[in-house]
Amino acid sequence: MTDIEEIINRLVEFRNQRDWEQFHNSKDLALAISVEANELLELFLWKQSQETDKQKIKEELADVFAFAFLLAQKHGLDVKEIVLEKIKLNGEKYPIEKAKGIAKKYNQF
Numbered sequence: 340m341t342d343i344e345e346i347i348n349r350l351v352e353f354r355n356q357r358d359w360e361q362f363h364n365s366k367d368l369a370l371a372i373s374v375e376a377n378e379l380l381e382l383f384l385w386k387q388s389q390e391t392d393k394q395k396i397k398e399e400l401a402d403v404f405a406f407a408f409l410l411a412q413k414h415g416l417d418v419k420e421i422v423l424e425k426i427k428l429n430g431e432k433y434p435i436e437k438a439k440g441i442a443k444k445y446n447q448f
Contacts, residue, residue, distance in 0.1 A: 343418050347408050354409070368410040375402035 340348075354360055379399035382391045411418050432445040441448075 371406040
């Protein structure tokens with residue numbers, strides 16, 4: 340069992356013990372990811388990055404990951420596979436010779 344599989348299994352077990360699967364439809368999981376990502380953003384509001392509490396960053400980031408893993412599991416998606424595919428796609432969109440040191444979108448090179 341991979342680390343990601345272990346995480347997903349623990350999340351599913353936690354969810355199922357509380358009978359929360361009924362609330363975990365795709366739309367609500369996607370909304371939860373957005374809500375938790377915004378809670379993560381809020382930690383940085385009106386502050387310098389170094390002023391943010393690392394423990395709170397960990398907690399909010401874990402929430403984002405948890406809902407993302409549950410959404411992937413719901414759709415039978417392999418998290419490792421889809422992330423590696425996206426890295427490859429981004430490598431094609433952002434070739435080193437065009438993108439290195441530049442913060443522009445691929446269609447603005």
